[in-house]
Amino acid sequence: MGAAYFYHLTRKPLEVTLPMLLEKARGAGWRVVVRGREAARMDWLDEKLWLGPEDGFLPHGRAGQPHEAEQPVLLTTEEAMPNGAVCLMAVDGAGVTAEEVQALERVCVLFDGNDEAAVQVARGQWKTLTGAGCHAQYWSEASGRWEKMAET
Numbered sequence: 503m504g505a506a507y508f509y510h511l512t513r514k515p516l517e518v519t520l521p522m523l524l525e526k527a528r529g530a531g532w533r534v535v536v537r538g539r540e541a542a543r544m545d546w547l548d549e550k551l552w553l554g555p556e557d558g559f560l561p562h563g564r565a566g567q568p569h570e571a572e573q574p575v576l577l578t579t580e581e582a583m584p585n586g587a588v589c590l591m592a593v594d595g596a597g598v599t600a601e602e603v604q605a606l607e608r609v610c611v612l613f614d615g616n617d618e619a620a621v622q623v624a625r626g627q628w629k630t631l632t633g634a635g636c637h638a639q640y641w642s643e644a645s646g647r648w649e650k651m652a653e654t
Contacts, residue, residue: 503603503604503637504603504604504605504606504607504608504609504637505603505608505609505636505637505638505639506598506603506608506609506610506611506627506628506631506636506637506638506639507608507609507610507611507638507639507641508610508611508613508624508627508628508638508639508640508641509523509610509611509612509613509641509643509648510613510615510621510624510640510641510642510643510644511612511613511614511615511616511643512615512616512642512643512644513643513644513646514643515614516547516593516612516614517547517550519612519643520536520547520551520591520593520612521550521551521554521560523591523610523612524536524551524560524562524575524591525560527589527591527608528560528574528575530589530607532587532588532589532607532608533573533574533575533576533585533586533587533588533589534574534575534576534587534589534590534591535575535576535577535578535583535585535587535589535590535591536562536575536576536577536578536591536593537578537579537580537581537590537591537592537593537596537597537598538577538578538579538592538593538594538596539579539594539595539596540579540594541579543593543594544564544577544578544579545564547577547593548562548564548577551575551577560575561573561574561575562574562575562576562577563575563576563577564576564577564578565577565578565579565580565582565584566578570584570585571584571585571586572585573585579596581597587606588606588607588608589606589607589608589609589610590602590606590608590609590610591609591610591612592609592610592611592612593612593613594620595613595620595623595624598611598627598631600630600631600634600635600636603631603634603636603637603638604636611624611627615642615644628640632654636654637653637654638652638653638654639652639653639654640652640653
């Protein structure tokens with residue numbers, strides 16, 4: 503059974519935090535799906551990942567493109583995980599189910615702490631997932647470094 507890790511972004515934006523978490527997941531040998539809600543936003547993330555530092559290239563692709571099943575990191579707006587992911591990273595309020603948390607090694611929910619609507623969505627996800635019996639951790643970077651603030 504996996505766990506849901508909630509990341510409250512307040513100091514570093516998604517395009518900085520996501521690659522760091524993806525590197526950690528890849529270091530664990532995991533295939534990852536990054537799930538968003540809007541195709542345009544996933545296009546933007548795709549570009550940010552391609553434009554990362556040369557010494558930190560992160561191989562990835564978009565769902566619906568050739569070789570999606572072989573991608574170690576797959577960006578999508580769909581529920582399917584054709585690359586055999588064991589880690590799901592949900593951004594921009596993308597949905598996550600308790601069944602996914604229980605079936606995968608890890609689910610990460612990244613949300614913008616400077617956007618009250620995003621905070622409310624994340625709170626709802628926390629309540630839904632923990633209410634369904636999922637193990638969850640809440641991480642904050644408010645102090646300047648990542649700290650675990652809560653765990654169920």
